[in-house]
Amino acid sequence: MALKMVKGSIDRMFDKNLQDLVRGIRNHKEDEAKYISQCIDEIKQELKQDNIAVKANAVCKLTYLQMLGYDISWAAFNIIEVMSASKFTFKRIGYLAASQCFHEGTDVIMLTTNQIRKDLSSPSQYDTGVALTGLSCFVTPDLARDLANDIMTLMSHTKPYIRKKAVLIMYKVFLKYPESLRPAFPRLKEKLEDPDPGVQSAAVNVICELARRNPKNYLSLAPLFFKLMTSSTNNWVLIKIIKLFGALTPLEPRLGKKLIEPLTNLIHSTSAMSLLYECVNTVIAVLISLSSGMPNHSASIQLCVQKLRILIEDSDQNLKYLGLLAMSKILRTHPKSVQAHKDLVLQCLDDKDESIRLRALDLLYGMVSKKNLMEIVKKLMTHVDKAEGTTYRDELLTKIIDICSQSNYQHITNFEWYISILVELTRLEGTRHGHLIAAQMLDVAIRVKAIRRFAVSQMSTLLDSAHLVASSTQRSSICEVLYAAAWICGEFSEHLQEPQQTLEAMLRPKVTTLPGHIQAVYVQNVVKLYAAILQQKEQAADAQAAQEVTQLLVERLPQFVQSADLEAQERASCILQLVKHVQKLQARDVPVAEEVSALFAGELNPVAPKAQKKVPVPEGLDLDAWINEPLSDSESEDEKPKAIFHDEEPRHAKQRPPEADEQELARRREARKQEQANNPFYIKSSPSPQKRYQDAPGVDHIPVVQIDLSVPLKVPGMPMSDQYVKLEEERRHRQRLEKDKRKRKKRERERRGARRHTSLHTESDEDITPAQRVDIVTEEMPENALPSDEDDKDPNDPYRALDIDLDKPLADSEKLPVQKHRDTETSKSPERQDVTVVEKKSKKPKRKEKKQKEKEREKKKKKEAEKGVDLDFWLSTTPPAATPAPEEPGVNAAVTAPKEERRGEEQDAGEDAEQDLEKKPSEQKKKKHKKDKGERSKDKKRPKKRAPPREGDAEPVQNGALREEPLPPMSSYSLLAENSYIKMTYDVQGSLQKDSQVTVSMVLENQSSSFLKNMELNVLDSLNARLARPEGSSVHDGVPVPFQLPPGISNEAQFVFTIQSIVTAQKLKGTLSFIAKNDEGSTHEKLDFKLHFTCTSYLVTTPCYSDAFAKLLESGDLSMSSVKVDGISMSFQNLLAKICFHHHFSVVERVDSCASMYSRSIQGHHVCLLVKKGEKSVSVDGKCSDSTLLSNVLEEMKETLAKC
């Protein structure tokens, strides 16, 4: 009976499965929460049962409740129990629940490690699959470390279902355990070519995501991805790859050039919209990365813009949206091409879809010009009126302000109009951007002197109107504009028409409802107004009126004294006392106006936001020295610079002489410098170079020099923004007539010369120059302001940890941790163990092993080098990515020979190991064996090449000679200039893609103990050769070197030169200037050099087949020249290698001691050589399509050979 009851209750509980729970919740709409709490109690009971099915059912219900927002982390342990059930059904429930509620903070998660490992190695693929899926959601650093090896093994599972999941989860493992990236990467790379498309797609997915975060480490994969891109038909994979290329191209412009063609083809051919869109996106990225290299890139841009236009015009809103999104990317670099589609963008502004309107707004930013600004803003203003949602309206508001204020109000011709726009915007209710409008009002009023009168009049009406004050009670921030209005009216009170009225407006009782900071500004500016009124009245000798004003203040100020805001209260009580004092003086008929207005004498100037940070530390001022010995440790270091720069104007800061105990100070200074050097957040500053030339070391002020630029613009006076638009046409016409008059005016003004502003005439592109002068005073910056610091990467970025060089060969220590039993852990790794065993046996094998290891290392090195060569080669060849397989001359004489040699060695390394078991062959025998191997592999490698040299010919002998006498290390870099600070070496390289450009790679090596920075390279251009400078800089500007050099470090910079004629060599004079900074201070140094562009440097190693070569020679349109050099002892092989290396030739054919060679200039001249070696001499016969070029090349070659 009792048993029956228990059984029944179990059944009932068991019966209440997920569906019943859901149904129950639906039936208890009235008291849902109560019902659910009941259910949770039941679930708790169920979880206490031993039956795993009951538990699983309970966990399943919990998962549902979790979705409804209930915390189920209390059941974490039960979830783990269900996860470890043997049945797949339950296991899946457990893993699902875990994936929904486990996270890194879950404490029981560490209990899962072994369970997961067991499931991963389960024979059932679905057990493994479900474990992988679950793990992907809650993997922690510990789990990642412990399971990385197991997952890596799964990457080569027989089932593609498991493989793809394992590949995908590797990304999560990398994120949590970055050390696993390098050991796992080779296998991940293999998966790119997995036979299963799903696995391949997963691998692409993971690598793309890795590469997106740290693109530079994945550049070497570009050829592989390129292959995939041209071979894959899976659109998902293609999209990922194309997106990846978009991330890679900024790092490697050559890649971009290679991509353009296949991408344009795809754009033309595909009908899948998603692919088309991504192609366009990547083409845009490519074009952005190629600054000016491509002659025909305007065609590509045009294509993109056209395609985007089609998207935008599509009736599908999604395509329209994306079209606009991509268009805004083009806008950044090629605004002209987008501007052509202004009509389309404006049309989209009227779209009913808000997202589309927002995107169109983004585009507007680049569409405005002086001509159409008013028109566009007018349109936006009508949208503002129509807009329903506040978000869109706020967006419109910010956009209006953005486009008007962009590049220093560049497009505004009429600031009165702009002020009226701002005032109109204040009528918006409930906007969040009141502070934005306020900031604009302040900015314009301060920086545009001529507008102040108008601004003040507008602001006083704002202060008068009641609606803004009333709005402060609502949640909107529009009352912020009152802050600006009050300040402007106070500061520029001399322009006020009716100061008395404004004063009264500001003292209205309602004002106390405003936020505290606005009240504070009110109080302060009331006094400014008061000072102005006093002055006015006293000048008019109206003592009565002056006293009345004072009385008004004395009556009204107490309302601020009671303010809840501390600052308003404080200011008010101060000022109240002041005014009372003034009242007393007034009663005695003492003139006070002068003194009161003296409180606010002087003009405020706009200061750039970063100015303070950029003030250089003056010579002799040691910010790190104690001013006074610290009293306690609690004194914060940060306060010191603040104390020094506390004054409003930095120039008043006095240097305080450092005190006492020099030694102690020096020690501390050193320590702090160390700390700062190591602290990435510390903005390192250094005194400017000019500082050195200043006389006294004890500078007692920080120099601040105005870099004031004023832009002359003129506007007629007219209120209300709408009317301005109409007036605009007339005005411009009138102005054209008045031009001469205006010029005279301008000159006059200049003569008057504003105190601090020198005017600078900027020519407006549309020649719109107004009738009233408006200055834009640029923000002040201290002299020698330090160049802006680049934003450091966020140190918390989780992807930073994955910034790992993957091309470096794996070291032995880099292995994924493998689970071991505890007792084996004490012993060394098995490999070591072997060594010790062998060691006991004999010494010889050990040497052997060492050798082998060395070889391996070499092999790795070689591989790495090859990779570099591969990428470069791949990038430098012209599009059809023909693998350079059968004949790869060029570098081959120099590079492939040793490569093959080594390959031979590798092979017999293996065989040697086998032979190890037998008897060790004699040294000589081995050598011969090796040689044969080398031969064989060579033959294998180049089957297509001319018949292998007959045995007994000079060839093997020379090969042997080569072995004995290895090629001296060759470097194409030659010394450019050198001094005690820096050593410059350079190499000039041309490329066949750019017929008039060569790239100069310059290695700069810091030879001193100073820190070298601000390096700048400048070259005196000749008619024939010019340095490519960034857009917009003049021919006298230098090109900055994009890095700094700490002591002993070298780095390479590349500069592009444009060459007109390449037939003669030429030299360019240049200077490298830099700042050397060391402990003593910094000095400004420079180093002159002469860049030598030899004719050789215009040659590009180009492979040529012997039949093509013969045809070329037969064609007869080549001129001929020859040269002979005596006294050469070098082997022919090495000689050819040297010519290949230094003069960029490739061997076409070689017979005995005679070789034909070929090269091509960047402008397409063919250069053919026949090199013959006699007893002690070498003769070179050349044929070339340009005789001057040929004779110059031969001349240079003669020099090289003479050195042999």
Place this chain on the structure above:
Amino acid sequence: MLRAPAWSCFRFPPRRPRPGPALSKPCPAAPGGARARACAGGGGWGRIASEIPRRGSCARPRPGPQLPPGRPGSAMIKAILIFNNHGKPRLSKFYQPYSEDTQQQIIRETFHLVSKRDENVCNFLEGGLLIGGSDNKLIYRHYATLYFVFCVDSSESELGILDLIQVFVETLDKCFENVCELDLIFHVDKVHNILAEMVMGGMVLETNMNEIVTQIDAQNKLEKSESGRSEIRNQFRSTKVKVLAGQELQSYNCKELNSASGELRRGL
């Protein structure tokens, strides 16, 4: 020259007028009202915190990995949400850790954003504040009574995700035989299992519908062999509002989807 455009057989279909106002009627554009309904106990799914026994108070933030908005997370797909026209969640899958409270907030916010949009506007949305910063986008589709929302970052192709949603829904349709909201309500675990075959840890795992269905079927078979009971219940069939009914099928991307939707259209 580069390759034969294997997928170019598919033409982007012109947009046809949507049939039947009953199924594709725009959602009630009363976000405030909807929200109030959802939260304030009046028949909604919201919960009254005080009555529920829970570990830890809701005031105390969950320790550990509470990512502040805007910080890059580890997933490319940040979250997948399904909720109905009233904002009731039908499935929520977060690939970044959030506390339950935040999850509910995100669902509410997302519903609020999505539900006020008209039917024929674009399917992309920016401005989900809770679930990440500028890099993120909401990509959604509205099927009959349900919204399918994916929150993704910029590494995903927008149109690709739209197609993925379509694949998801069509897979559901295959697995549930004419899927409707009720299927999702009562078999949320199955929906999770299907989703797990498509998206794993925030990354797209499989986009081929046939492959997904094969794996799901195999797993169901395995499950059946373990317990004799069949879990699938059919009593709701009659009351179903089909999710896919009357939906316009459009694909930006994959050809397999196109053929599948062709079949589907024939079937409907």
